[in-house]
Amino acid sequence: MTTDYSGSGDVSKSLELLWGMQQRPTRGPKxxxxxxxxxxxxIEVADADGLAALSMRRVAAHLGVGTMSLYRYVPGKGExxxxxxxxxxxxxxxxxxxxxxxxxxxxxxxxxxTWQMCMKHPxxxxxxxxxxxxxxxxxxxxxxxxxxxKPTGLSDQQLVLMISVVDGFVTxxxxxxxxxxxxxxxxxxxEEDFWAAQEPVLVKMMETGRxxxxxxxxxxxxTFSYEDVFEFGLTTILDGxxxxxxxxxxxxxx
Amino acid sequence: MTTDYSGSGDVSKSLELLWGMQQRPTRGPKxxxxxxxxxxxxIEVADADGLAALSMRRVAAHLGVGTMSLYRYVPGKGExxxxxxxxxxxxxxxxxxxxxxxxxxxxxxxxxxTWQMCMKHPxxxxxxxxxxxxxxxxxxxxxxxxxxxKPTGLSDQQLVLMISVVDGFVTxxxxxxxxxxxxxxxxxxxEEDFWAAQEPVLVKMMETGRxxxxxxxxxxxxTFSYEDVFEFGLTTILDGxxxxxxxxxxxxxx
DNA sequence: GCTTAAGTGCGTACATCGTACCCGGTTCAG
DNA sequence: CTGAACCGGGTACGATGTACGCACTTAAGC
Numbered sequence: 001m002t003t004d005y006s007g008s009g010d011v012s013k014s015l016e017l018l019w020g021m022q023q024r025p026t027r028g029p030k031x032x033x034x035x036x037x038x039x040x041x042x043i044e045v046a047d048a049d050g051l052a053a054l055s056m057r058r059v060a061a062h063l064g065v066g067t068m069s070l071y072r073y074v075p076g077k078g079e080x081x082x083x084x085x086x087x088x089x090x091x092x093x094x095x096x097x098x099x100x101x102x103x104x105x106x107x108x109x110x111x112x113x114t115w116q117m118c119m120k121h122p123x124x125x126x127x128x129x130x131x132x133x134x135x136x137x138x139x140x141x142x143x144x145x146x147x148x149x150k151p152t153g154l155s156d157q158q159l160v161l162m163i164s165v166v167d168g169f170v171t172x173x174x175x176x177x178x179x180x181x182x183x184x185x186x187x188x189x190x191e192e193d194f195w196a197a198q199e200p201v202l203v204k205m206m207e208t209g210r211x212x213x214x215x216x217x218x219x220x221x222x223t224f225s226y227e228d229v230f231e232f233g234l235t236t237i238l239d240g241x242x243x244x245x246x247x248x249x250x251x252x253x254x
Numbered sequence: 255m256t257t258d259y260s261g262s263g264d265v266s267k268s269l270e271l272l273w274g275m276q277q278r279p280t281r282g283p284k285x286x287x288x289x290x291x292x293x294x295x296x297i298e299v300a301d302a303d304g305l306a307a308l309s310m311r312r313v314a315a316h317l318g319v320g321t322m323s324l325y326r327y328v329p330g331k332g333e334x335x336x337x338x339x340x341x342x343x344x345x346x347x348x349x350x351x352x353x354x355x356x357x358x359x360x361x362x363x364x365x366x367x368t369w370q371m372c373m374k375h376p377x378x379x380x381x382x383x384x385x386x387x388x389x390x391x392x393x394x395x396x397x398x399x400x401x402x403x404k405p406t407g408l409s410d411q412q413l414v415l416m417i418s419v420v421d422g423f424v425t426x427x428x429x430x431x432x433x434x435x436x437x438x439x440x441x442x443x444x445e446e447d448f449w450a451a452q453e454p455v456l457v458k459m460m461e462t463g464r465x466x467x468x469x470x471x472x473x474x475x476x477t478f479s480y481e482d483v484f485e486f487g488l489t490t491i492l493d494g495x496x497x498x499x500x501x502x503x504x505x506x507x508x
Numbered sequence: 509g510c511t512t513a514a515g516t517g518c519g520t521a522c523a524t525c526g527t528a529c530c531c532g533g534t535t536c537a538g
Numbered sequence: 539c540t541g542a543a544c545c546g547g548g549t550a551c552g553a554t555g556t557a558c559g560c561a562c563t564t565a566a567g568c
Contacts, residue, residue: 027566055554189265236495243490280537282545314547
């Protein structure tokens, strides 16, 4: 597995496990583990040492069992990842008092909630969710957010597109952020040292006069943080969606 | 290497190779390979069989040489990846006739250009560019785009943030798109079959009445393509940036 | 209570990866 | 002509996911 994808295992098997559809067999010895404990252990390993360190051997060692024992509970690593993803997606506390909040507050809350979850589980944004498995927590979260966006009067497809754009943006910035943090640990080179290493060559090239615009940039041009990008991008996207939602006479494609 | 990152090798070494600062040693036999041929071969392998199939062994085999011979030219796989990234970023044909185009046309052109490059080299958006190496082609592209955005009168930092948001968005959607395409090949399960596999469980859960909003969604809610998301998101972002650039009396607070 | 089939725990083995290390052959500076 | 520097590349190591098979445990059927 070069990169980690959702939905890379047996989809039906994953769904059965997600929705708790397994029936306990009657014969044979009682299992010493539970699915829950395995998923928890996997999340702990990934939280502590990163997605790259998440291996079946590590999870088993964390539980004090043999590696191959895990395969009695989970078909493979792909399915385990799907279970981890739905686990950290919830549960959502469905506060009925917030029903009346506007679309903008709803999307902003979604964005900030996802951001904080990514900070707590840095491996989450590193998983490519091209084929998301619809587990209980993901479905519940979707239900909640769509319900609160309904009053905008947009089409269902437009609602889902709005959510996709906002959530995709947040996950992307979060991934960049955690990648940067982990790059420091992985390489032993701090962000500052990395850019400092490029400076000599950069300065040399700027002095050639081939890049006049870049050479004349302000000193503080690149001093923003990932949080700054998050705020800038979120404002931009919400402003852009306002044109669509509030029919601001803009040339929206519909 | 679980995931592929830019700037994961020796930064100084990569920069020397990128800017062609190696001096040919006088002694010893003439090299049978060139850096260019190795980078080209690596790109061909990645284009044809995906980033996961890009290995030193495959590149060497493609060139008809022993695996370890590559290490005479490139310090390691990380540095090779950096060279590949700058290679496909250019060269840009610097058309002076387009200087006068507005900021919106400039960013839209950037977005569509990046998108097309990602379609030609599907591995490109799969590389996490947390620590981009500033090679000649990347620098030239940056110079060109910043020069064309200067007339907006925004601060240099805001210009770079605009570029970050647009480029980050395009790369993200492109990655999702190519991941979806490759998931079909990797798993042998088409996108349709994947969703069809989830349907029985979904229908069952919708019938429980726990998710009334989702159960009532239009049939065509999820029928959009990645191109649709690209267009929707691009319009949204450009509309949002218009609020910033044109200082518009747009409904910012919503 | 005995047999037997199912289930559990897990050790071993294999293919794949990047690359450290080493050796033999080649080329030119002195 | 000698020796240092360089090229090509074979071998080996530790890591990964997991297929396979074996020993042990349990409860159903008699």
